[in-house]
Amino acid sequence: MNDALVGSGEEELGAQLTSCLADNGYHAPHVSGLRRLTGGSTHDTWAFDLEYGDLEKGTADTRQNQPLILRRNLAHASLDMTPQAEFALLRWLHDEALPVARPLLCEPDGGALAMPFVIAERIIGTDLRKALAAEKAGAERAEIGGQLAGLQARVHALDISRCPDGIFAKGGVSQEVQRWTSPLLEPGKVASPLLRAAISWLEANIPALDRPCIVHGDFKANNILWSEAGAPVILDWELAHIGDPVEDLAWTMLWTTRDDIVCGLLSPQDYLAAYERASGAAVDRERLFYWQLYALVKLCGILRSGSGTVQNESDLGPSHALLSRGSGYLEAAMADYLSAIAGKRAA
Amino acid sequence: MSPDALDMLVLIEKFLKSSVADQVPAALRSEVRAAAKSLGDAREQLDAAFPLLMRECDELRDLVQSARDALGQSAAQVGNVGQPQSLSALKEQHMALQQDLGDLVLLLQQRGDGAGNAALVRIFTTLRKQAGSRFEWQSVFPPDTLVSDVLRGTWPNGNS
Numbered sequence: 292m293n294d295a296l297v298g299s300g301e302e303e304l305g306a307q308l309t310s311c312l313a314d315n316g317y318h319a320p321h322v323s324g325l326r327r328l329t330g331g332s333t334h335d336t337w338a339f340d341l342e343y344g345d346l347e348k349g350t351a352d353t354r355q356n357q358p359l360i361l362r363r364n365l366a367h368a369s370l371d372m373t374p375q376a377e378f379a380l381l382r383w384l385h386d387e388a389l390p391v392a393r394p395l396l397c398e399p400d401g402g403a404l405a406m407p408f409v410i411a412e413r414i415i416g417t418d419l420r421k422a423l424a425a426e427k428a429g430a431e432r433a434e435i436g437g438q439l440a441g442l443q444a445r446v447h448a449l450d451i452s453r454c455p456d457g458i459f460a461k462g463g464v465s466q467e468v469q470r471w472t473s474p475l476l477e478p479g480k481v482a483s484p485l486l487r488a489a490i491s492w493l494e495a496n497i498p499a500l501d502r503p504c505i506v507h508g509d510f511k512a513n514n515i516l517w518s519e520a521g522a523p524v525i526l527d528w529e530l531a532h533i534g535d536p537v538e539d540l541a542w543t544m545l546w547t548t549r550d551d552i553v554c555g556l557l558s559p560q561d562y563l564a565a566y567e568r569a570s571g572a573a574v575d576r577e578r579l580f581y582w583q584l585y586a587l588v589k590l591c592g593i594l595r596s597g598s599g600t601v602q603n604e605s606d607l608g609p610s611h612a613l614l615s616r617g618s619g620y621l622e623a624a625m626a627d628y629l630s631a632i633a634g635k636r637a638a
Numbered sequence: 639m640s641p642d643a644l645d646m647l648v649l650i651e652k653f654l655k656s657s658v659a660d661q662v663p664a665a666l667r668s669e670v671r672a673a674a675k676s677l678g679d680a681r682e683q684l685d686a687a688f689p690l691l692m693r694e695c696d697e698l699r700d701l702v703q704s705a706r707d708a709l710g711q712s713a714a715q716v717g718n719v720g721q722p723q724s725l726s727a728l729k730e731q732h733m734a735l736q737q738d739l740g741d742l743v744l745l746l747q748q749r750g751d752g753a754g755n756a757a758l759v760r761i762f763t764t765l766r767k768q769a770g771s772r773f774e775w776q777s778v779f780p781p782d783t784l785v786s787d788v789l790r791g792t793w794p795n796g797n798s
Contacts, residue, residue, distance in 0.1 A: 300663060327664060335665070481733050484740035485765050488758075491744055547788045548780060559792050576794035583789060594778070609672035617778025619769045626766030627786035630759050631797040633747075637755035 301325050304404070308339065308361065311403040315396055317343040328360075334371065337361040338413055358413040360392060363406050371529035371599075374407040375399040376458045380528055381411065383455055389446065390524045415519050418526075420512035423550040435523075436556030439515065440565035442523055443543070447504040447536040447570060454505070459533050464500045467534055468493055471589040474596060480603075485622040488629050489588050498535065498578050506534040511546045512555065537574060540566060541582030545590060584628040591618045644681050651677040683775055684725075691728045694768050698735035701761050705742035708757035709749070 305325045312320040325339040339361065344354035364374055372380070378397035385393045396410040417425075423432075460466075472490045476482055482490075507514075508530030516524040544562070547554040553562050563574050595604055595618055597611035607615055641649060654674035659667055706712075722728040743761060746754040773781035 300665075481737060482740065483736055483765070484743045485762065485769070487740040488743045488747060488762070491747055544789055544792070545785060547783070547785055554788060559789055563792060576792065580793050580797055583792075587785075609669050609676055613672050613676060613776075614778055616772075616776040619772045620776055620779045620781075620784070623766045623769035623773070624784050624786040626762045626769065627784070627790070630762040630766070631793065633755040633758035633762065635797055636750060637752050637759060 301327075304337070305339075307403045307405075311398065312341065312343070312396075314403065317341065319343060334362060334364050337363075358415065359395070360411050360413045361408055362411070363404065363408040365406060372458070372531065373399065374409050377528060378409050379455050380458045380531060381409075383453075383458075384449075384525075384528075387449055387453075389449070390442070390522060391528070392524065392526065414516055414524050416516045416524065418513045419515040419517045419523065419552075420550045422517045423512060423555055432556045433561070436552060436562060437565045437569075439523060439552055439556070440562055441569035442525065443507070443510055443539065444566055444569035446507055446510075446525070447539065449505050451503060451505060451533060459531075464535060465497050467532060467538075468497055468585065471585075471592045474602075475588070475592050477602075483622055485625050485629065486588065486591065489584055489625045492629065492632060493581070493585055493588060496581060498581055500535055502536060502572075503533050504536050505531060506536065506539045507531055508539070508542065510539055510543045510552075512551050515552075535578070535582065536570070536572075537578045538582045538585065540574060541579055541586045542589075544583060545586045580628070580631075584625060587621045587625050587628070591621045594618050594621075644684065647677045647681045651675075679775065688725055688728065690771065691725075691732050695728070695732050695735055697764055697768070698732070698739055701764055702735060702739050702742060704757055704760060705739065705746060708753045709742065709745055 305322045308322050308325070309320050312322070321342040323340050323342070325337055328336045328338050337360070339359055341357045341359050342354055343357075362374075364371060371377070374397050378394045381391050381394040384391045392411040392414055394409055394411040397408070398404065399407050401407050419435075472493060475486060476490060507525065507528065509527055510525070514525065514527040516526055518524055540563070544553045544559060546552070547559075549555045553559050556562075557565060563579075567573055593599070594611075594615045596602075597607045597615070600611070601607055604612075604615060651674045654670055654677070659670045659674070662670055722731055739761065743758065746758050746761075770784075773779075779785070
């Protein structure tokens with residue numbers, strides 16, 4: 292019987308986990324403290340503690356304890372990469388000494404859990420956004436901001452030729468832009484003039500990919516775990532792909548409250564300067580402008596599709612429908628970019 | 639007096655919050671709360687919808703006309719100018735005007751001459767204002783700060 296389980300759903304999951312861990316070489320596993328951390332329609336995340344080892348001879352020093360995370364893919368159709376790709380990516384990143392949670396187990400078909408999942412080590416800490424909101428970040432904000440810009444530069448500096456095959460879909464910037472813009476213009480969907488104009492301009496001005504790199508794709512404060520040791524750990528790699536490093540910066544710059552990296556830790560200009568210092572490369576402002584507008588359109592696509600779970604907005608569940616209302620805000624911001632483009636051409 | 643449609647929204651919102659949310663599995667609880675919040679918001683937004691969409695339709699008609707002028711297209715009736723008799727009819731009219739305007743915006747972007755770009759600036763400015771009138775109806779982003787305003791200082795020279 293598992294300890295600290297609340298409700299039959301957790302009990303059932305605990306039993307399934309125990310069985311699955313036993314099947315995968317963990318001797319006499321004992322799961323305890325199972326609790327849901329986050330959940331949605333595409334995936335959920337659970338924390339638990341695993342004790343395993345020689346139960347029969349069992350003394351405290353022969354059994355091991357490990358805090359772990361279970362992440363399940365609930366939706367077959369979503370924007371996330373497959374569990375096996377995520378597993379392979381995390382393993383490679385861990386081997387490359389990037390601060391990520393070490394993955395331990397992956398079941399692309401679900402096995403005993405009946406849905407695809409990844410189990411990884413659990414690093415004790417708080418997501419940075421929550422830590423900042425509670426003023427618990429410890430070190431000075433600017434110092435943390437500089438550290439994160441440096442970490443992002445380290446991700447972009449990874450040698451992609453060493454990246455295992457099969458993690459990322461083949462394709463360039465053009466395919467990545469199409470991936471997010473095409474669904475917004477499908478027949479039967481009424482796209483606003485702003486969205487249509489933004490997509491049209493983006494498609495006509497796709498920048499050349501000069502320096503392909505690993506793009507995290509969602510590098511923002513609530514995807515950074517601030518460990519108890521006071522170090523950042525990068526989470527949530529499901530949107531990672533090969534692309535333009537400036538795309539990654541533009542996405543980070545989309546989030547600008549006092550609890551975000553940009554505006555919370557560093558001003559937009561200081562964030563760029565910190566990245567430039569860390570990477571040794573200047574950030575091309577024309578390219579950044581392009582990717583900033585792209586980020587608005589991409590987020591619009593994510594919000595309107597319930598993170599890729601539905602084809603039509605009319606099929607959105609209540610919480611995704613509430614989120615999709617933010618797309619009007621994004622369109623207003625698109626209007627500023629489009630006005631700047633047209634104003635420059637009119638001058 | 640019996641509850642009307644708007645009252646019903648409030649009644650159902652209260653029912654979902656007080657009687658349903660705590661009785662459903664954890665995975666569904668946030669969905670029930672989101673549904674309740676949406677109903678509460680809907681009452682306020684339905685109250686404002688008719689005058690808002692009427693005003694926006696007038697503005698969209700003007701923009702369509704100015705876009706046609708900039709493209710040198712001959713004068714034509716812009717959308718259905720009849721008074722819509724229901725919110726659904728008004729919404730349809732609003733969507734049809736947006737569709738027309740979107741088509742013209744793409745033509746103006748392709749043409750790219752001075753007059754066309756000046757028309758585009760006017761169109762985008764009006765559409766930004768229209769989108770801005772709904773900021774309070776979403777809770778995803780801070781309604782008082784637009785990200786483009788925050789990032790304007792990072793734009794290349796000549797774009798800001």
